[in-house]
Amino acid sequence: MSVSKEFIAIEIKDIKKHFKEVKAVDGVSLKIRKGELFSILGPNGAGKTTLVRMLTTVLTPTAGDANVYGYSILTGKKEIVKKIGVCPQVITIYEVLKAEENVEFIAIMHGMTRKEAKEKTRKILEDFGIAGRKDWSKHFSGGMQRRLNLAMSLVFEPKILFLDEPTAGLDPQARRLVWDYIRDLKNKDITIILMTHDMVEADSLSDRIAFIDQGKIIAEGTPTELKEKYGSDNALEVSFIEQEDLEIVRDNIKNIPFVVNWNESSRKERNTLLISFQGGLKNLMKLLQQGLIDNIDEVENMKFRQNSLEDVFLNLTGRRLRD
Amino acid sequence: MNLLENKVIQIANKNVKDKTRHWQYLVFSLGFAVMYTLIFYFFLGRETFQYSFPGMIIYITAASTTSAAISFAVDKTSGMLERLDTMPTGRKNLFLGALLSETLMISLQILIMFILGYAVLQVPFKGIFELFIGFFIAVLFGISSVGIGIIISAIAKTPEVANAISLFYYLPILFLSGSLWPFESVMVFFTPPYWAKQVFLQITVLGDGLFDPLYSSSLIGPTGTAQQLPISLFGGLLVIIAFTLAFIILGIIIFQKKTKF
Numbered sequence: 001m002s003v004s005k006e007f008i009a010i011e012i013k014d015i016k017k018h019f020k021e022v023k024a025v026d027g028v029s030l031k032i033r034k035g036e037l038f039s040i041l042g043p044n045g046a047g048k049t050t051l052v053r054m055l056t057t058v059l060t061p062t063a064g065d066a067n068v069y070g071y072s073i074l075t076g077k078k079e080i081v082k083k084i085g086v087c088p089q090v091i092t093i094y095e096v097l098k099a100e101e102n103v104e105f106i107a108i109m110h111g112m113t114r115k116e117a118k119e120k121t122r123k124i125l126e127d128f129g130i131a132g133r134k135d136w137s138k139h140f141s142g143g144m145q146r147r148l149n150l151a152m153s154l155v156f157e158p159k160i161l162f163l164d165e166p167t168a169g170l171d172p173q174a175r176r177l178v179w180d181y182i183r184d185l186k187n188k189d190i191t192i193i194l195m196t197h198d199m200v201e202a203d204s205l206s207d208r209i210a211f212i213d214q215g216k217i218i219a220e221g222t223p224t225e226l227k228e229k230y231g232s233d234n235a236l237e238v239s240f241i242e243q244e245d246l247e248i249v250r251d252n253i254k255n256i257p258f259v260v261n262w263n264e265s266s267r268k269e270r271n272t273l274l275i276s277f278q279g280g281l282k283n284l285m286k287l288l289q290q291g292l293i294d295n296i297d298e299v300e301n302m303k304f305r306q307n308s309l310e311d312v313f314l315n316l317t318g319r320r321l322r323d
Numbered sequence: 324m325n326l327l328e329n330k331v332i333q334i335a336n337k338n339v340k341d342k343t344r345h346w347q348y349l350v351f352s353l354g355f356a357v358m359y360t361l362i363f364y365f366f367l368g369r370e371t372f373q374y375s376f377p378g379m380i381i382y383i384t385a386a387s388t389t390s391a392a393i394s395f396a397v398d399k400t401s402g403m404l405e406r407l408d409t410m411p412t413g414r415k416n417l418f419l420g421a422l423l424s425e426t427l428m429i430s431l432q433i434l435i436m437f438i439l440g441y442a443v444l445q446v447p448f449k450g451i452f453e454l455f456i457g458f459f460i461a462v463l464f465g466i467s468s469v470g471i472g473i474i475i476s477a478i479a480k481t482p483e484v485a486n487a488i489s490l491f492y493y494l495p496i497l498f499l500s501g502s503l504w505p506f507e508s509v510m511v512f513f514t515p516p517y518w519a520k521q522v523f524l525q526i527t528v529l530g531d532g533l534f535d536p537l538y539s540s541s542l543i544g545p546t547g548t549a550q551q552l553p554i555s556l557f558g559g560l561l562v563i564i565a566f567t568l569a570f571i572i573l574g575i576i577i578f579q580k581k582t583k584f
Contacts, residue, residue, distance in 0.1 A: 056409045060583075078411070086409040092402045094337065096344040101337075108333050109412045136344070 008067075009034040009160055009191040010055060015064035017050050024050040026215035027064070032208075037182070037192040039202040041309065042212035048195045051212070052162050055193070056086050069159055082110070085158030089165040089195075091149045095138035099130050099148050102137060103155050110156035117155075124151045127181065143174040150178065160191045167201060179205060199309040211313055218316050223309060224280070230315050231307040233260050233276040236287060239301040240271040249273060253291045258283050270300070330412060334420025338394065339427060352390060352428055356383045356436050364444055376446045377457075377524040378502040380436055381516045384465040385497060387429050389489040391472025394421065396485035399476065399582060418575055422469060429465035433458060449530030457527035463563055464519035468493070470570025477578040501540025507550075511540050515566040522559040533557040 005011075010032040017025040025047045032038045040048045053059040055066055057077040065072055071079045093102050100121050107117035125131040128147040133140070137148055150166055166182070167175040182205055185192060196202050202209055203223050210220040219230055240246040246264060253259045253275055260276040275291070277283055284304065292299065342348050363379055364372045398404040407417060437458065440446040448454050472489060479485035497503055500514035511517040517540055525531040525538065537559045538549040 053405075058405055058408055081409055081411045084409060086406060088402055088406060090402050092406045094341060094403070096341055097337065101340070105333060105337050106410065109330060109407070109410050111411060 012066040036207040039194040039206040047215040083159040085153035087153035230312040232311040235305045237303040246271045330416040331419045335423035338424035381520040387468040391469040392475040392485040392489045395476030396482040467567035470574040473574030477581040505541040
């Protein structure tokens with residue numbers, strides 16, 4: 001789909017980075033729209049970090065170019081670094097500085113006045129639940145350090161934020177806090193580039209996703225598009241108390257057009273029917289209504305397994321993302 | 324703009340906090356000066372100590388090589404340098420901030436040695452003005468050591484290696500320069516500590532002026548057979564400035580080259 005240039009935050013044009021014989025990034029082209037959350041997924045060594053290091057002007061490409069907010073990464077470093085925030089995967093903080101000293105330092109590096117830096121720092125530390133800590137950041141828990149790491153990349157309100165595994169190592173509560181904050185950022189017109197291994201994170205936060213493998217983009221689209229195009233079918237596993245009920249449901253689903261196939265099994269006194277079907281939750285509702293509720297009174301157990309981004313990657317490459 | 328909003332000042336301020344909040348660093352940089360002064364005093368005896376003191380100041384100041392090398396190597400390996408590279412900080416400001424903070428720490432170190440040596444242990448000196456000039460020369464030499472530290476950090480893969488390389492550099496060079504013990508060889512003229520020690524010694528102890536002749540390294544001891552060189556103290560000072568500029572510029576160039584991909 002063609003998008004007008006004014007709506008494009010990043011335009012990557014056939015960019016390559018080779019380290020001697022290794023083709024870390026090998027001809028990537030992408031357009032990332034302003035205000036969208038774009039995830040780059042791929043296994044270790046796929047080229048995600050190299051790609052982002054080029055976009056953040058740390059690495060110079062071997063060939064190709066990219067425009068970040070209209071500035072070429074080859075010639076516009078000075079302008080680009082004013083617009084981007086980078087939250088590295090490795091926690092990069094000054095350990096003997098307090099949280100507010102770390103954040104204020106970064107704010108002033110971005111040209112803020114001291115007063116402005118103090119105000120923004122106070123606000124962001126409150127948002128991240130680390131305000132009021134007066135001890136050095138090396139005494140913080142891993143989760144707090146990670147939140148500080150993120151706060152440091154946001155205090156100057158960048159136009160584009162690069163997030164590398166922002167929730168790695170966080171407990172579920174802290175992870176949820178970061179996710180909520182990222183969702184809030186989406187409403188503030190910040191373009192977010194997320195690199196993650198976490199499929200649930202990517203699925204729940206991303207507007208669009210690109211899968212990268214061996215330095216090339218192998219698929220790109222919204223999570224729904226990717227799952228529909230490359231994913232597996234959704235599956236509903238139902239266990240029945242009576243074998244008769246299983247047979248009734250099986251006969252009924254034969255006539256439902258989006259049902260792909262089914263498997264029956266009777267093991268350890270459990271009568272189970274595994275139904276594979278196409279489409280999303282809407283079809284699940286129809287299947288439940290037409291196949292089960294209209295025909296039988298009760299089931300023993302039911303499990304729904306949704307087509308996931310992990311399936312997409314598996315189907316595209318024949319490998320799991322963490323292989 | 325408020326001075327505290329200046330990036331160089333902020334970087335220097337951050338570096339000083341980073342150093343002074345590490346008690347181990349404080350012991351190493353400031354305690355090191357005190358410890359060595361006292362050790363030399365007790366082991367060399369009062370008279371030899373007094374002759375050796377200018378060389379000791381240069382020796383202690385040369386330890387700045389290690390401090391600077393480790394400091395830059397830590398930023399390089401921790402990813403902080405890369406993070407700062409993605410901000411409008413500018414490498415120029417990073418280097419200036421580091422130079423400023425290292426200079427402050429070096430000045431503090433020299434000041435402690437001056438107080439301990441001249442005020443407490445009664446090392447003779449010509450006058451306050453001469454000491455002031457001596458202080459300036461020692462700081463200048465310290466800055467040249469920072470330049471070497473930057474070169475080492477550019478080469479070293481880890482802070483531990485940076486520490487090892489800087490020791491590997493500055494220990495032999497101090498002996499080869501004749502700063503601690505007289506060493507008559509053409510080799511001394513190629514070592515920055517010789518020039519710093521010799522100019523420092525002749526100004527603070529003998530009260531020589533800038534246009535008096537410079538002597539070889541044996542002037543350090545009472546029994547030395549020092550030879551007059553065909554160069555004045557001013558020439559010696561120019562050599563120190565040239566070394567300092569060369570090391571700083573070379574350090575920045577090598578560091579930039581080694582950390583650019």
